[in-house]
Amino acid sequence: MILIPVELTRVVREALAALQAEGKLPAFDLPALDVRSSKRAGQGDYSVALMGLAKPARMNPAQIAVLVAEQVMKPDYVAKAEAVAPGYLNFWLDEAWLKAQADAIIAEGEVLGELAEGQGKRAQVEFVSANPTAPLHIGRSRGAIVGDTMARLLEAAGYAVEREYYFNNAGAQMRALGNSLRIRYLEALGLPYEMIDDERKSFYQGNYLKDFAAQLVAEVGDSWLNKGYEAFKLYAEVKMFEMIKATLARVDIQHDVFFNENTLYDSGANDAVLERLDRAGYIYRAAAPETDGGAPDDDDAKEAGKGEAIWFRSSRFGDPKDRVMVKSSGEPTYTLPDIAYHVNKLERGFDLAVNVLGADHNTQYQVVRNGLTALGYDADKVHVIIVQLVALLRGGEVVRMSSRAGNFETLDDLIDQTSPDAVRYMLLARSSDTHLNFDLDLAVKKSNDNPVYYIQYAHVRCAGIFREAAARGVTDDGADLSLLGEPEMRFLRKALELPEVIADSVEFFEPHRIAFYALELANIFHPIFDSVRVLGVDVPPELAAARLRFFKAAQAIFRRSLRLMGMTTPEVM
RNA sequence: GCCCCUGUAGUUCAACGGAUAGAACAAAGACCUUCUAAGUCUGAGGUUACAGGUUCGAAUCCUGUCAGGGGCACCA
Known part of the structure; x- marks a missing residue:
């Protein structure tokens, strides 16, 4: 499949350049031009607005459109290029070519719609990245699905993609987890335990810890009675990751790399980042920030009371306030390793690093960006998708x-x-x-309120045709695709948009586009299924063969779309 | 107080500055001897929160107002 809008944009630009060379148009720098699939029947299959040329050319845009329509070198798949007031140029696909695309679609198989743009490039998508303290909840789920779908779309765009999960198994939350498991363990052994206030505040109440405790008792009996929280923390962490991975696997998500924040401490990466920032003049040591941005209830005395911390001059980059890198206790905040982690990503040579974060982290990523910029990196190589709650x-x-x-x-x-x-x-x-x-x-609800069934049902209905056709000995051997009609062509036009949906999803980091595309496909498909019969008594064999071939192409598009969304492709429902 | 996101049909949401703002659901009415009715067909439903501005052209960009969500830690 070809990326028709890109091809046609090139064709139009060439025509404009030729017109300028011949003096039919004055010389001027061409503004951005965007050929896109038309919204409405009667306005061609693809169109471009040339009104933006009117001013630089100092000509009537409708005239320009006429000139371009005459000049343009029509590719073999374009039947007609037509100028329309006030300055549109509409392209009509060649019908014979369009019908033949059914075979092209089938031929592409598993990599249907794959693009060349990412060829030879490496992309990384970091998502989920929840610390192993609790099962994944809905808030994380959205980022998980968006991240994995983004990864699939990047793969379809030709990138070599790595999925990464960043986590921290140190810190207060993990300590609390270990302690909570210890308490559950004692409980499971029938030993009453009275929590002190601090413990109660940080206690993880979820039932999963009861389950872990029961398993632990089954494994080690009461031999852990005198162990401290560390052993329990480690046990809980292992179990937690098993659980998280199993949950993710249920929605067909697998990460390639689990990156432990601790390695940034061990390798000296944090210290190195701090030193580089310092050398560049972005670090100072103080009891209170030089710039506090006027946050509400900002109690400087309280901050000052904590002693001297090490600050990053994030405010140099538009941040309302500077940020603590190392607490007065000598421990880094999460910000320092976060910056070091992204430095690490960029040093690994990815051409693109996508990071999926929840809306509650959106300040944080700005600070990371500022850190990267301060260190001289191109922060734009990191693209953050913020998913709202x-x-x-x-x-x-x-x-x-x-x-x-x-x-x-x-x-x-x-x-x-x-x-x-x-x-x-x-x-x-x-x-x-x-x-x-x-x-x-x-x-x-398992009803058609849920578009997922509507889309998958299209795939299922194709499978139904194939089963019945096989049973009746009907094949698509020697199918003559020119016999296909207008409804099938309507579907094929939409099918041909798959590459641009993939391209747009990747360009704008908007994986939701594939979901709407799949629904549009299904909307076009179902009426066709009703009216375009393969096995009816009144359908001549040649027509049946052509239609059967068409439905094979239709199913291929649905299969590919569903797989890009990480969904299954059922044969029956 | 400051920062980010959102405001579109009754509802949930689409629409990369372009043509007549689109789907789905809900609500109204028709279709099953026919490859699965988890389906199809026919109508209806809109001052794109509000007010200005930029532009040949604005749901989209800018400014302001109002409303909702998230954030503004020496927590992650």
């Missing part, structure tokens, strides 16, 4: 999520109640910029 709705009411309180809705819960496919689709089919209301009642 997910609200769970049940019975029209917002369900509160809190991993500490243990009343959260986990990704596992959600999958249990719906299906991996429904979860993937519903979390994907929204722009990352918008808040997502996840209606649990709706997701639980």
